[in-house]
Amino acid sequence: MTQIEFRSDNAAGVAPEILTAIGDANTGTAIAYGADDLTASLEWLIREVFEHPTARVFPVTSGTAANALSLAALCPPWGSVLCHDSAHILQSECGATSMFGGGAVMRGVRGNDFRIQPDTFRAALEAVRWGDPHHSQPAVLSLTQPTDMGTIYSLDEISTLTAIAGERGLRVHLDGARMANAIAALGCSAADVTWRAGVDVVSLGATKNGALSTEAIVTFDDAAADELVYRTKRSGHVTSKMRYQSAQLHAYLTDDLWLRLATNSNRQMTRLAAGLADLGVEFVNRPDVNMLFARMSDDVATELEAAGLLFYRMPGSIRLVTSWQTSDADIDAALDRFRTVCEDAA
Ligand SMILES: Cc1ncc(COP(=O)(O)O)c(C=O)c1O
Numbered sequence: 001m002t003q004i005e006f007r008s009d010n011a012a013g014v015a016p017e018i019l020t021a022i023g024d025a026n027t028g029t030a031i032a033y034g035a036d037d038l039t040a041s042l043e044w045l046i047r048e049v050f051e052h053p054t055a056r057v058f059p060v061t062s063g064t065a066a067n068a069l070s071l072a073a074l075c076p077p078w079g080s081v082l083c084h085d086s087a088h089i090l091q092s093e094c095g096a097t098s099m100f101g102g103g104a105v106m107r108g109v110r111g112n113d114f115r116i117q118p119d120t121f122r123a124a125l126e127a128v129r130w131g132d133p134h135h136s137q138p139a140v141l142s143l144t145q146p147t148d149m150g151t152i153y154s155l156d157e158i159s160t161l162t163a164i165a166g167e168r169g170l171r172v173h174l175d176g177a178r179m180a181n182a183i184a185a186l187g188c189s190a191a192d193v194t195w196r197a198g199v200d201v202v203s204l205g206a207t208k209n210g211a212l213s214t215e216a217i218v219t220f221d222d223a224a225a226d227e228l229v230y231r232t233k234r235s236g237h238v239t240s241k242m243r244y245q246s247a248q249l250h251a252y253l254t255d256d257l258w259l260r261l262a263t264n265s266n267r268q269m270t271r272l273a274a275g276l277a278d279l280g281v282e283f284v285n286r287p288d289v290n291m292l293f294a295r296m297s298d299d300v301a302t303e304l305e306a307a308g309l310l311f312y313r314m315p316g317s318i319r320l321v322t323s324w325q326t327s328d329a330d331i332d333a334a335l336d337r338f339r340t341v342c343e344d345a346a
Helices: 016-025 037-049 063-074 096-100 118-126 155-167 179-186 222-234 242-278 298-306 328-345
Strands: 056-060 079-084 105-109 137-144 171-176 201-204 215-219 291-295 312-314 317-321
Touching (some): 037 056, 056 063, 056 222, 063 096, 063 137, 063 171, 063 201, 063 215, 063 222, 079 118, 118 137, 118 155, 137 155, 171 179, 215 222, 242 317, 242 328, 298 328
Parallel strands (some): 079 105, 079 137
Antiparallel strands (some): 056 215, 291 317, 312 317
16 A cells, blocks of 8 residues: 655655756856855845845755754844744754854743734733843744644734834744745735745745755845854855755746745645545644644554554644645545545544
8 A cells, every 4th residue: 555645744855846956057067155156146036036135045954954043143142032832943943043042042922823922922022021131131033934833824913923023122033944835825925924024034944845955044134144144154054065055946936936836735735634624533723734733543543554644643633744745646545545544433
């Protein structure tokens, strides 16, 4: 029986267009460490895609690096980064931001649907002892879009939160490990969901959506960009063969490839979620993009695994993620197997 992949969008392969771009970049020689023509032109492409005349871009090799280096550039060592309780930077990056940020503290903020709400954000800010040197001083708001649990912030919600951050002088970071999925779901532009909504620095994901160990930091804040020149080097992210990363990001952002890939993964999740809802499966989250947490007993989860479905198990639920590679046939076959297992369990 063939296995059907829902563990992670990281489990998917590299998109053919991106592999071709790597091959195309592999002719002759080019100067190292990002001084090549492809990397130079990437900055112009980023400015076009994000409609921002002074945006800058720093290719890095992982989302954790993009987050930790961005936040370190925005937060002083005595500062704190406020993020949702469930944020990857807080829960799943082994304190990378605190390490690169010279001890900067991460503070979780509550909020329904895995999103920070204006009232929970204001309450977190009001609880701070501002100006007290015994207390870390909030310096950055970090939003995850889409969230780690597959929900998205509307543009108004982002603007409201960034305006509150601005009242207290906080700068704003966006963890966009799956940003293309959010843009595809919202039907907005890259500018709308970032700097126009008050975001200063973005971790722009690409690997989960078809690239090969390549992500980027995109800045709309010159001071952060000036620091990132050195922070990326000190942390080992100014790779000597950066042209291959730049070639991928070029292909990714050209002719809306990133949005086309994300549109497929979102669409496949919509189909999967609709089919599961018909079977009476309950969801933990609202599957706004390509990720679904479905309530499932351990016994049923074991039966689903035996039926060749690959997913992560959580206490009382399973995590299902679709990708650019998920096909209509995958979803049809998966739903057949869910139906058989759920009917047997009923
Ligand atoms: C929301 C989010 N941010 C950041 C990351 C980190 O990416 P990486 O695993 O490339 O370090 C992930 C990875 O799963 C993620 O889901």
